Amino acid sequence: MKIGIAGGGAFGTALGVALALDGKDVTLWARNPEAIETMQNDRKNPKLPGVELPRNMSFSAELDSIFACDTILIAIPAQTVPAFLNAHVDQLTGKNLIACCKGIDLKRMTGPASTIKDLVPNATAAMLTGPSFAADIARGLPTALTLACADDARGAELQAALSTTSLRIYRTTDTIGAELGGALKNVMAIASGVAIGAGLGESARAALITRGFPEMQRLAVKLGGQPDTLSGLSGFGDLVLTCTSEQSRNFRYGLALGRGETFDSSTTVEGAATARAVRQLSGELDIDMPICTVVADLTEDKTDVMRALNALLSRPLKEE
Template sequence: MTVSVLGAGAFGTALAISLARTGRPVTLWARDLADMDVARENTRRLPGFTFPETLAVTGDLSDAAQSSILLLTVPMQSLARFLTQHTKFLDGKTLVACCKGIDLTTGLGPAEIIRRACPAATPAILSGPSFAVDIAAGLPTALTLAVDDGHALQTALSTPNIRPYRSADLVGVEIGGALKNVVAIACGMTIGAGLGESAHAALMTRGFAEMQRFALSRGARPETLSGLSGFGDLALTCSSDKSRNYAFGLALGRGEPLPEGTTIEGKATAKAVSNLAKKIGLDMPIADMVVAVLENHLTVNEAADMLLTRPLKEE
């Protein structure tokens, strides 16, 4: 089974490098090649990691789409448009979404977006606690691969440092990956505002409960959120400034200039989740708080006060 990675951001590049180190031919598609094909390195997104000999780089999507397995590492909010524009190349393939989030326009996760845009494709989700630099450096990384029948795909995506665990719960896996970004922004805000480690731990814990509540309302299996793509990804993303969402929250809490040119998936996901929860009467106070701060309806300290003055209740 041949593999291509569509999208040459840091994470897509890291996956392509790790897969190619096995000696298999792997293709990395980039919208803008820059000098990657000459330098044999992604100097803009993931500098310092030389491409293996078996990693081919192309700007021709039709060439990359010859593979039977296509890893989609485009940003979540661009996924639907990307699939719709290139259906003729992608339909009928195994499409593995590596982006994390919920589409703000439709309220859909990546699996359903794939089904609607490419009905003959096999949708899958690759998610879990992982940083691009760790994968590219060959450090051990365990992920969840959600797909209806995934034994062959699991083998194809395994490398010496990437260990994918199978799950049939696509909804649970994609929601865990999406909502942990929202909680990570909130946790970053907490630390950035100087509210302390105890508040950070409390917010992370209540955020996990919020993730479970939303996932169950969408038909996910409860045990999925306790796995790599739920609790595992939450633990990593909410405690390291390598996380773009956590770092974004830190900057918000400190009142510092916000990073430019970086995809912060949790921003759009927070809004999408808040909107969906209101429609079904689901209580999502942390997501609502993040949205209120992002839209300048509340300051970080006002948001913290709002959470602390909520009615007392059982855990």
């Protein structure tokens, strides 16, 4: 099985490294010709310092290079996925399209796997998600991920094709639960970063993680996901990782908000857009999601950290 990767960021490149080192046929596409030239000639990606790219991993700035592959990992920002799919429906039809990004599209209000299913209906839509940092994957450190595919037989094929000695992949047919777990944990990571950045302490972070998890479950179940999926790698596992490590871009963004510092605008923070999408969805579906709402307001400067904290602490007392 030939595997193509759309996106030359850290995560897409790291997946390519792991797969190529396992002997798989991998081609990575990125839109920046200079970045492709650096990866092809120097075998380095500046976003993965200290990692040498395998010689059997190919790179191209031409999209036809990945359209020739049976399976394509889509590792571009979640908000750009619909435009990518719409622009290349004919070339993507019949392929295995696996979303490796996490978020909820602000216009469509769907996660990446659902977006694939809607826009390229004759492709196999899947989601690869779970607690993972690009640096760990690229260094060959043990990582467990969830592959979600509604077609269980095809999911089993993809599970076998993408598993390596360092990547242990579990599978589920619950694409809704998997994509929402991956998207919503980014919002909670921002909230956790805010708590630490504002000096609220580890106990506050623990409380946010604990109360944030039921919020994730409420929305996922309302939209058709399974509670058990949220309790697995793609939900709780990813939640713990991203809320407790500065390797998480969403957590670092929250740290900057909490400290009142400027954050690098060139860094993709999927949780910011997701929080705004969730705020809209929670209103439409009449679901109580106070942490997500506060994070959305913070990202748009509609509130500040202390007012956000007071809004959460002034909520009515109730049973856990």
